[in-house]
Amino acid sequence: METNSCLINVKGLCTYFYTDDGIVKAVDGVNLKIRRGETLGVVGESGCGKSVTALSIMRLIPAPPGRITRGEILYGENKEKSVDLIRLDSRGSKMRNIRGGEIAMIFQEPMISLNPVYTIGDQIIESIMVHQKVTKKEAKEHAIKMLDRVGISDPAQRVDDYPHQLSGGMRQRAIIAMALSCHPNLLIADEPTTALDVTVQAQVLELMKELQQEFGMAIMMITHNLGVIAETSDNVAVMYLGKIMEYASAHDLFHHPMHPYLQALLKSIPSIVGKGERLAMIKGTVPDPLSILRGCLFAPRCLEIKKICQSEEEPPVIEVEKGHQVKCWLYA
Amino acid sequence: MDKQNEILLEVKNLKKYFPITRGVFRRVVGYVKAVDRVDLFIRQGETLGLVGESGCGKTTLGRSILRLIEPTDGEVWFKTGKGKKLDITKLEDREIKSLRREMRMIFQDPYASLNPRMTVMDIVGEPLIIHKVAQGKEIEDRVRTLLKIVGLNPRYMRRYPHEFSGGQRQRIGIARALALNPRLVIADEPVSALDVSVQAQVINLLENLQVQFNLTYLFIAHDLSVVYHISNRIAVMYVGKIMEVGQAEEVYQGPRHPYTEALMSAVPVIDPDVKPERILLQGDVPNPANSPSGCTFHPRCRYAKKICSQEEPPLEDIGDEHYVACHFADDFSLKGIRQF
Numbered sequence: 001m002e003t004n005s006c007l008i009n010v011k012g013l014c015t016y017f018y019t020d021d022g023i024v025k026a027v028d029g030v031n032l033k034i035r036r037g038e039t040l041g042v043v044g045e046s047g048c049g050k051s052v053t054a055l056s057i058m059r060l061i062p063a064p065p066g067r068i069t070r071g072e073i074l075y076g077e078n079k080e081k082s083v084d085l086i087r088l089d090s091r092g093s094k095m096r097n098i099r100g101g102e103i104a105m106i107f108q109e110p111m112i113s114l115n116p117v118y119t120i121g122d123q124i125i126e127s128i129m130v131h132q133k134v135t136k137k138e139a140k141e142h143a144i145k146m147l148d149r150v151g152i153s154d155p156a157q158r159v160d161d162y163p164h165q166l167s168g169g170m171r172q173r174a175i176i177a178m179a180l181s182c183h184p185n186l187l188i189a190d191e192p193t194t195a196l197d198v199t200v201q202a203q204v205l206e207l208m209k210e211l212q213q214e215f216g217m218a219i220m221m222i223t224h225n226l227g228v229i230a231e232t233s234d235n236v237a238v239m240y241l242g243k244i245m246e247y248a249s250a251h252d253l254f255h256h257p258m259h260p261y262l263q264a265l266l267k268s269i270p271s272i273v274g275k276g277e278r279l280a281m282i283k284g285t286v287p288d289p290l291s292i293l294r295g296c297l298f299a300p301r302c303l304e305i306k307k308i309c310q311s312e313e314e315p316p317v318i319e320v321e322k323g324h325q326v327k328c329w330l331y332a
Numbered sequence: 333m334d335k336q337n338e339i340l341l342e343v344k345n346l347k348k349y350f351p352i353t354r355g356v357f358r359r360v361v362g363y364v365k366a367v368d369r370v371d372l373f374i375r376q377g378e379t380l381g382l383v384g385e386s387g388c389g390k391t392t393l394g395r396s397i398l399r400l401i402e403p404t405d406g407e408v409w410f411k412t413g414k415g416k417k418l419d420i421t422k423l424e425d426r427e428i429k430s431l432r433r434e435m436r437m438i439f440q441d442p443y444a445s446l447n448p449r450m451t452v453m454d455i456v457g458e459p460l461i462i463h464k465v466a467q468g469k470e471i472e473d474r475v476r477t478l479l480k481i482v483g484l485n486p487r488y489m490r491r492y493p494h495e496f497s498g499g500q501r502q503r504i505g506i507a508r509a510l511a512l513n514p515r516l517v518i519a520d521e522p523v524s525a526l527d528v529s530v531q532a533q534v535i536n537l538l539e540n541l542q543v544q545f546n547l548t549y550l551f552i553a554h555d556l557s558v559v560y561h562i563s564n565r566i567a568v569m570y571v572g573k574i575m576e577v578g579q580a581e582e583v584y585q586g587p588r589h590p591y592t593e594a595l596m597s598a599v600p601v602i603d604p605d606v607k608p609e610r611i612l613l614q615g616d617v618p619n620p621a622n623s624p625s626g627c628t629f630h631p632r633c634r635y636a637k638k639i640c641s642q643e644e645p646p647l648e649d650i651g652d653e654h655y656v657a658c659h660f661a662d663d664f665s666l667k668g669i670r671q672f
Contacts, residue, residue, distance in 0.1 A: 045527040045528065045529060046527055167616045167617075168386070169616060170616065197385035197386055197554060197617075198385075198554070198556060198595065198598040198599060198600075199385060199594060199595060199598045199612075199613050200385075200616075201598065201600075202597075202598040202600075202610050202612060203612055203613070206610065206612060224527065224528065225600065226528075226602050227599070227600025227601065227602050228600055230600065230601060230602045230603055230604045231600050231601065231604070233604070250604035251604050251605060253604075254602065254603055254604055255603075255605075264529070265528055265529060266602070268528055268529050268531070268532035269528060269532075269557065269602065270532075270535065270557045270558050270560065270561030270562075271557060271561075271602070272557060272560055272584065272599070272669050275560060275561060275580070275581070278536060278539075279532040279535055279536055279561070280532065281529070281532045281533045281536060282529035282532070282533075285497045285499055285500070285529075285530060286497075286527065286529075
């Protein structure tokens with residue numbers, strides 16, 4: 001994997017929140033690479049830092065209390081032209097052009113991420129006119145074309161509908177249309193199907209796959225649903241308490257899970273195959289992010305704990321196979 | 333589950349229509365048919381899973397059975413602990429109160445369903461006070477036992493809900509539901525708000541409690557794998573109506589209703605090398621205020637014929653207590669889960 005072939009290369013990213021109760025290390029030393037046309041899945045339980053990673057790339061971390069304290073987010077395939085997004089002014093024109101124009105994001109809750117007092121057309125037109133030099137009429141035509149492309153029937157009529165007039169699935173389609181209206185290089189999808197029913201989820205995932213092939217964009221798919229990850233992702237990063245525990249191709253990750261956390265997680269999902277069997281459990285819960293843990297963060301819940309796991313030394317990241325990294329003492 | 337087991341709950345022709353009103357005089361212009369002529373039964377000691385997409389009426393059905401909302405029409409027969417069969421819909425308020433000891437509910441959102449100003453002791457002990465089954469010191473002892481049963485440390489009984497995690501709160505909700513030794517528990521999306529690792533803990537707990545206390549569950553959820561895991565029988569609901577009911581394995585592996593088939597094909601497969609063949613349903617779930625004529629599923633059904641838009645298919649037993657509401661239940665060979 002050469003650095004210059006990556007569309008986005010996150011190196012050692014640390015995003016901390018300085019709250020009254022203490023420092024929350026929401027993202028703590030994350031490394032990620034996404035190439036053009038590729039889908040990276042980021043999976044983890046709530047509070048693992050997957051959304052904060054996405055918001056850090058978008059430079060949308062609310063400050064204060066949040067701050068990116070360390071790391072680099074190199075954006076751009078060409079090594080000379082690539083920019084470190086962290087060095088840009090988050091309110092500056094350069095970042096604002098990238099945000100929404102070159103890197104777009106779709107959010108989990110389709111009702112909250114649309115403004116209820118504007119029509120969906122207005123909202124798509126706004127994003128087009130911010131990033132492209134077009135007239136309002138052209139922007140509207142483009143908006144209608146995008147709505148048609150994401151499978152909203154009768155788009156010329158629907159463009160004047162308000163969000164409440166659309167169903168959940170339709171709203172998420174409208175949001176996808178908005179995000180893709182400027183042909184971004186990278187689409188960050190934060191739990192795009194979590195609020196949707198399985199049948200609608202299947203429709204939306206299918207649509208995203210089609211559009212990815214059409215536009216050749218990269219996708220960062222953030223979800224807690226391992227099934228969605230398995231269906232969409234080329235590579236997968238498994239996060240736990242702000243750190244990446246395992247990073248591998250989707251095939252390796254699901255066929256040879258290495259980290260005890262991922263192994264336990266996969267066993268704890270009710271499967272259609274093993275009906276009647278007891279579900280494997282991970283003991284305890286995800287620790288409070290304010291608690292200060294040293295060494296391996298998963299050690300208190302781990303079943304394969306060794307002596308070294310309880311030490312204060314952080315487990316190293318080990319490349320067990322080419323492209324398959326795991327952060328665990330078992331493989332050291 | 334044995335077919336010999338006696339029927340604990342039988343729902344007959346249950347309806348819940350919410351009126352749509354317009355204008356100053358609140359004139360009724362139509363009805364949202366949230367639950368429309370539902371027939372169901374649950375045997376003693378079994379788990380009946382109820383699945384369907386959001387807005388299909390699962391929750392309304394669950395609540396109508398308990399009369400947390402008044403059903404519009406229909407009968408709900410419940411066999412009490414004393415062996416009497418009662419129609420819940422006809423009971424007076426006082427009678428329903430005593431019956432509610434035997435039928436409890438577990439709610440979806442462990443954050444919204446617990447009163448933030450009450451301690452765990454108050455929350456779990458409240459049903460004991462309301463139904464006058466314990467007093468003073470007894471309440472504390474009973475709460476202590478209940479917390480142990482659901483796997484919480486009784487030391488925490490003076491704490492408030494915000495001091496607990498999502499999974500622990502759901503355990504508090506379960507302890508409260510169990511406080512009066514119920515026989516039927518209606519669990520409405522009890523694990524949907526929980527993380528995967530915690531979800532497994534709660535599912536295992538519910539299974540343990542079922543064996544320990546001989547509980548009967550109506551388990552409502554939209555996660556098809558979770559429902560399959562926990563249920564003996566499964567009912568599939570669509571726009572207020574039951575489309576198919578049968579043994580879990582039969583419904584999932586050999587569905588007889590095209591809607592069940594489409595639902596099964598949409599479940600994500602946790603294997604990146606398997607590329608499932610999807611039946612992508614066209615359009616959206618119809619509005620229950622204006623549901624299609626004939627079979628409610630016909631506009632999205634890929635097998636629909638002329639009769640489907642004209643006549644509503646009844647829910648019929650096609651053998652071995654497998655009920656299907658489709659005109660062509662015997663004609664198609666549909667694919668079940670993991671056969672795509």
